[in-house]
Amino acid sequence: MHNLNYLIGMTAIAAFAMAGVLAAARKDMDIISLTFLGVITAVGGGTLRDLLLSTQVFWVLDFNYVWIAIAASIFAFYLERHLRDESVWALILYLDAFGIALFGVQSIDKALALHFSAPVAVVMATITGIGGGLVRDVLAQRPNLLLSREIYATTIIVGSICYIGLMGLGGKTALTTLAGVAVTFIFRSLAIHRHWRMPRWLTLRSNLNG
Amino acid sequence: MHNLNYLIGMTAIAAFAMAGVLAAARKDMDIISLTFLGVITAVGGGTLRDLLLSTQVFWVLDFNYVWIAIAASIFAFYLERHLRDESVWALILYLDAFGIALFGVQSIDKALALHFSAPVAVVMATITGIGGGLVRDVLAQRPNLLLSREIYATTIIVGSICYIGLMGLGGKTALTTLAGVAVTFIFRSLAIHRHWRMPRWLTLRSNLNG
């Protein structure tokens, strides 16, 4: 069971890294920069979470996370050069959705195990999911998801609240974990597939700053 | 007295968050992104300070800071949509000035209590005041205050040095605290009101990088 969890975690890290390389890839970028951006996308959010929780950064303790992220980034680099199949990248988008769902639940478990409150745990799940991508977008000088109306952070927040609620009702079982991952994953997958955007009434209609 | 301090701190957090939402607001941004940017503006500087001082991040221990920042951000979102009164936002600018003054003094107290040196304390006061806004501007992809000639960080540095100097002369009393807050607040308020800019001789006249 523990080994399965570890394997699933590594798969999610790889998906994060590949999605990161895809998003950041631009003409004239070299493999070192792209790998750097892929690794930051993959481990950046969890790094922020661990710093905020005053706990040892996870990949400093187990460097396998970084090795997997490096390998996945290099793989994505060659994939991009040789294979331009949209369906491959679509798959990665759903793997990324799986990644935020899984890391969300893991981050909540970690925060609660360190005796932090439920709201702190929800924030940590969200930061773990979006932090890496935000840092990547800042470094790659591209628009980040805060500037779009895509439904991304919302799915993590909703999934996290459901997961914590279920644990409050029935305790922590394999089923609550599964349900927690499922809510975020399904919500995010629907948002991808149906191109959901935030409704207008929750969006600014005018440009305040001219 | 302690309760009053707490209340004042929460007011300043709310002002920071509202000023943050105002500054970042742009067409098509949704309420989740704006709230995220508001909260980062409000607690980002103090978070950086606590990380640099190797101490537990303040809002992880007391989540009320984040609740207030979330509430103030949502309030600012609706305010922006329904009320375009310049005087409201001018008030927020002065509340922000009060915020940097108050958090400056609090950060100095915190750094000195942890036995760090006076120069470290001044740096922490400055980072607490400007850090959140810098991170917000980077994420919202807008020009930050380092790129303007506005007098902002300078007021915190001057106020912090005065405060530490007064404590050196007369010890830490309610009066020195008040004076410390007042110097930064008055200096910054004058800078806002009179549109003070850095003098030319302290400014680059040409564009080095072409």
Place this chain on the structure above:
Amino acid sequence: MHNLNYLIGMTAIAAFAMAGVLAAARKDMDIISLTFLGVITAVGGGTLRDLLLSTQVFWVLDFNYVWIAIAASIFAFYLERHLRDESVWALILYLDAFGIALFGVQSIDKALALHFSAPVAVVMATITGIGGGLVRDVLAQRPNLLLSREIYATTIIVGSICYIGLMGLGGKTALTTLAGVAVTFIFRSLAIHRHWRMPRWLTLRSNLNG
């Protein structure tokens, strides 16, 4: 010997700060902003390293690093206004190369002394070398080195691996330290002098994102 190391470290900090001010300098920037950017360039990478290693941030313990960075930044500000000699700035570029070489070796020593693994140490050397410049470029809203094909991080990675390899073979002596610094410095100096760029086959040829 210890004093010599300290002096060399301070020289490298000064070089980092001056290179930082030069890179960020733009019309209408004031001396406070430029000094801030210079100091961030100089100490930012080491700060990130220390946070990731869960150890006390170096300049919080010894503020002399910041004093030197402030002095060097102000000096660079006046230098830029009064002296436009290309050769001065070329010298600073090579001092920066010396800085990344020296701080790379120091970061590896620090990480290994804290019982982290060799790969973690190499990552820390790289982050120490490039972190400050990345943060500066983000704040100054200019293209960072991840977006160029310049050979920079690669020289630190290669130098770090050589240094750790040599220590594995012959233990830590003054000679291995010297060799470790030399590899990065010479590699980076050649990259500057000969305008080396990443080869085409390690670079994206097309613009993925249109």
